[in-house]
Amino acid sequence: GAGVSQSPRYKVAKRGQDVALRCDPISGHVSLFWYQQALGQGPEFLTYFQNEAQLDKSGLPSDRFFAERPEGSVSTLKIQRTQQEDSAVYLCASSADGNQPQHFGDGTRLSIL
């Protein structure tokens, strides 16, 4: 596709439920990033993939957060046993390689009730 595509655009879940957020990067982009953006703040780094390899997951806030990119294209961010503090916009970005500018998708707005 022309840009980074994320789904769903909005997700509402009850506390304790598991959620899965999908990211389809720009075709051919090797690098894929997940960020979390709280209201009124800049995005904060969660994790980074180069192809299918997860090279950095230092930003994941807890072991309830898990990300994968099994075939080096589409990525899924999974949050288990969601908590209210997980409510945020989750942004995916991709770049041609790790040194090129990153382009963002429209994000998934996650609300935990």
Add this chain to the structure above:
Amino acid sequence: QKEVEQNSGPLSVPEGAIASLNCTYSDRGSQSFFWYRQYSGKSPELIMFIYSNGDKEDGRFTAQLNKASQYVSLLIRDSQPSDSATYLCAVKFWAGGSARQLTFGSGTQLTVLP
């Protein structure tokens, strides 16, 4: 801790004026610098990037970098109401190895008054 600081604003300028957005960062090992524009409820959109000291111009936008002062700015000439948005400064810090992520400031909200 690596930090990126921006004045949160709001910054208001009249239509046609120059808007000046500023950003400071904490680490001298920083590699590259980016400005993103974010409309409410939308994703960050890349406006400019700059790697070397000095100015870089693209249309109405000019990015300025001063590594000695750890300072990067964005100038918007002939500001338009459509420029009203939050502007995010982002820095890629060199951490060796595979580190490639951006560290963002909290953004400056710009309003261009018609």
